Ligand code: HEM
Ligand code: SF4
């Protein structure tokens with residue numbers, strides 16, 4: 001049931017995202033940067049809010065008048081700032097909600113990710129508290145409705161003896177002090193939100209907290225256009241002696257307020273606390289199938305720290321050596337943080353298939369798919385290949401089902417992440433003539449399931465990141481295809497054209513000799 | 527070239543859709559909170575009931591047992607009476623309750639906040655309050671009280687215009703109920 005929902009949700013996202021890729025490419029695609037976009041909106045809200053704060057006056061009539069002044073007299077700047085403040089706040093809710101849904105559908109909330117997930121939950125509360133408080137400050141008829149409804153709702157909680165709602169009985173009972181408190185809260189709550197957002201991304205290496213420039217420019221322009229064509233305005237001034245019949249609700253923030261007219265305050269609290277509790281415990285709800293985590297083999301670890309640099313989740317730490325080997329540090333995996341992506345194995349210089357002197361045991365390895373297994377699979381699969389356009393496809397399990405690519409000239413090997421493949425394997429396949437080319441495929445560009453896998457792979461192939469693919473390896477025999485889970489057609493087409501290219505290139509020559517598997521490859525190269 | 531143009535159009539459509547979505551839902555559709563022609567009566571006060579018993583004088587033995595700085599003859603109980611309140615509109619019961627004093631020692635005020643939405647029009651409002659219960663009479667049910675039991679009673683005819691709020695407060699200093707429109 002849960003898994004089925006997730007699968008359908010994921011399909012839907014992938015389908016929409018594919019459309020967005022088509023019109024703007026992965027660097028523009030907002031779905032790949034929902035968290036970063038939320039940060040961006042937060043900064044817009046902060047800057048515009050600071051401007052509004054300069055002119056805002058606290059007080060029962062002063063508040064409304066100061067906002068009217070900004071909106072009408074200063075429409076060209078104050079009004080635009082007000083509109084940006086409102087619309088960026090609304091957009092903030094949109095991106096957060098999409099962000100949660102997406103992480104949920106993709107299943108990125110369990111195990112080591114509980115931290116990111118659980119620290120996200122208070123952000124929801126703070127966001128709503130800040131938004132509701134913002135509408136309250138304007139002190140128009142919407143604010144009046146919010147004040148009374150919220151006060152009555154809060155009064156249900158058994159904390160205060162004197163009901164807050166008594167502050168809003170009529171005009172005479174309103175005090176300016178209340179505004180000072182509200183405007184203080186409207187600054188304090190976002191500060192806590194910012195702190196919470198900072199904590200939220202602590203467990204990630206290189207978290208993406210800024211959208212790409214093209215998306216940032218487009219988004220702020222769109223919000224500016226909206227601010228000019230539909231400036232945010234106030235409703236009637238509040239008058240507590242009169243009833244408010246109809247309000248133009250902001251449905252992003254006040255969506256549950258109508259329910260407060262229909263259900264009791266207690267049941268709405270139950271709903272809100274219930275949803276919160278459900279969100280908090282979700283990472284531990286069944287089905288629970290944790291994977292084995294990376295394991296360090298000290299005898300083979302030289303303490304180079306590459307795994308530490310490449311782990312996207314900060315799960316590897318470097319500690320002083322505990323054995324007698326002549327290195328200063330050793331790698332240690334924190335199993336509570338490990339995503340089982342294998343990226344560390346791909347980064348370990350000892351994980352090379354060329355090793356023959358000793359058994360192939362690298363400094364760090366994944367128990368479920370050891371580096372020795374990958375080599376064996378590569379060699380075995382290659383033996384069955386025929387033709388002069390033989391390709392070994394390494395694919396990540398979060399992309400398409402690569403078994404569908406298999407054929408007489410194509411062998412496939414599935415990995416947890418494409419970046420779990422040490423670049424020396426590419427060298428190995430080509431230099432030893434196991435195939436004419438290597439085809440690497442995985443997640444959609446810009447949307448690596450393990451966040452950094454595609455970046456690391458590309459940088460290693462380009463020779464920009466250790467362990468780099470050796471210069472001698474002919475790059476025209478290496479193809480990458482970041483097509484994502486819905487990109488099968490594209491993947492297939494690119495593979496076909498890659499093979500055609502290989503045929504054209506002819507057999508792989510090195511030092512004048514044709515390298516072919518019939519040359520008993522294992523006696524050569526290295 | 528053509529695909530480039532189509533892509534730009536696609537992006538404009540995406541941004542356009544986004545701002546229409548955000549712009550529209552940020553203040554629409556309007557929500558009808560109350561129907562036209564309605565009015566409200568709000569009954570709300572925060573009032574400390576009388577102490578549950580009279581003050582009394584300590585005997586000499588009692589005084590002797592106390593620390594020297596605590597030797598005050600007159601002792602008054604801290605506990606206060608609950609406050610019973612009955613609100614009738616056009617002789618029909620709208621609300622009644624016995625409000626317990628706040629505080630662990632039951633020495634605080636009794637508070638209520640009630641909101642009744644009614645049709646605009648003329649009403650006869652009758653409101654009664656009793657704040658001098660003794661500890662021994664812990665009545666839970668207001669209907670068991672007789673009219674004479676209440677130490678404050680007030681009734682008046684009012685006209686509630688559409689959209690108006692009438693607040694009924696209780697203020698001992700003003701000697702009873704205060705209506706404000
Ligand atoms: C103010 C609201 C929020 C902001 C600004 C925000 C921002 C971010 C950012 C920047 C990332 C890193 C993305 C990356 O580098 O790949 C992230 C990841 C994540 N967020 Fe949020 N987030 C917010 C709310 C939430 C909420 C409410 C939840 C869930 C209840 C949540 C769940 C997650 C999870 C599970 C990840 C981890 C993804 C991974 O490890 O691959 N976030 N968030
Ligand atoms: S498997 Fe992935 S998450 Fe775990 S230590 Fe290696 S790189 Fe880090």
Ligand code: SF4
Nearest residue numbers: 301302305307348363
């Ligand atoms: S990359 Fe390999 S050798 Fe280097 S520290 Fe990590 S486990 Fe040890």
